[in-house]
Amino acid sequence: MSVVDAEAVLRGQRIIPVYTPGSETEAVAVARALLQGGIGAIEVTLRTPVAIDAIAAIARDVPGMIVGAGTVLDVAQLHQAHRAGARFAVSPGCSDELLREAREAAIAYLPGVATSSEVMKAFGAGYRLLKVFPAQAINALALIAAWSGPFAQARFCPTGGIDAAHAAQYLAQPNVACLGGSWLTPKALIERGDWAQIEALARAASAL
Numbered sequence: 001m002s003v004v005d006a007e008a009v010l011r012g013q014r015i016i017p018v019y020t021p022g023s024e025t026e027a028v029a030v031a032r033a034l035l036q037g038g039i040g041a042i043e044v045t046l047r048t049p050v051a052i053d054a055i056a057a058i059a060r061d062v063p064g065m066i067v068g069a070g071t072v073l074d075v076a077q078l079h080q081a082h083r084a085g086a087r088f089a090v091s092p093g094c095s096d097e098l099l100r101e102a103r104e105a106a107i108a109y110l111p112g113v114a115t116s117s118e119v120m121k122a123f124g125a126g127y128r129l130l131k132v133f134p135a136q137a138i139n140a141l142a143l144i145a146a147w148s149g150p151f152a153q154a155r156f157c158p159t160g161g162i163d164a165a166h167a168a169q170y171l172a173q174p175n176v177a178c179l180g181g182s183w184l185t186p187k188a189l190i191e192r193g194d195w196a197q198i199e200a201l202a203r204a205a206s207a208l
């Protein structure tokens with residue numbers, strides 16, 4: 001089994017909102033608002049008990065949205081998310097088990113990297129699109145530029161502390177395929193059910 005091409009699965013989506021779900025209905029409303037605003041992929045973090053059901057609900061009720069799982073820390077979570085309908089999975093770091101199982105399960109997987117050694121490990125295992133986390137904390141803009149030399153074939157998805165103000169700088173790097181961030185799904189807007197404002201944030205981000 002060869003590694004699934006995650007960049008192909010994400011089909012040109014350049015901004016991936018990171019969203020921690022409060023309920024299934026909320027998740028569907030958030031995904032619909034983002035899609036309406038021109039964002040076609042969402043990373044649902046596995047940080048709340050409803051997360052797997054939220055992924056299943058988006059997969060079922062929001063057909064145009066490419067739904068993925070974030071905060072995938074172990075193999076059991078990877079399989080749960082896959083069964084629920086996640087089209088891709090993302091981790092803040094990487095482990096040998098996850099690199100092996102994502103390939104075996106044929107799920108698009110973005111391992112997380114923060115050092116050159118981790119890039120070598122994930123890239124060596126066949127993964128081309130790598131999440132760089134926590135991006136702002138490790139000055140990922142400079143790291144990603146430096147990695148374009150030794151890791152010329154690698155593509156990156158920086159995430160962590162990125163907002164609308166930083167996004168354009170990252171997207172201008174030739175080896176940045178996409179980036180992730182929670183600025184499109186602010187808790188205050190979600191709690192108020194302000195889907196129009198989430199749609200507006202998505203529209204602004206998709207114009208970047």
Ligand SMILES: O=C(O)C(=O)C[C@H](O)[C@H](O)COP(=O)(O)O
Binds near residue numbers: 018045
């Ligand atoms: O859950 C994961 O898999 C992670 O690696 C962490 C997330 O990518 C960050 O929590 C993004 O959130 P912001 O930094 O608020 O944009």
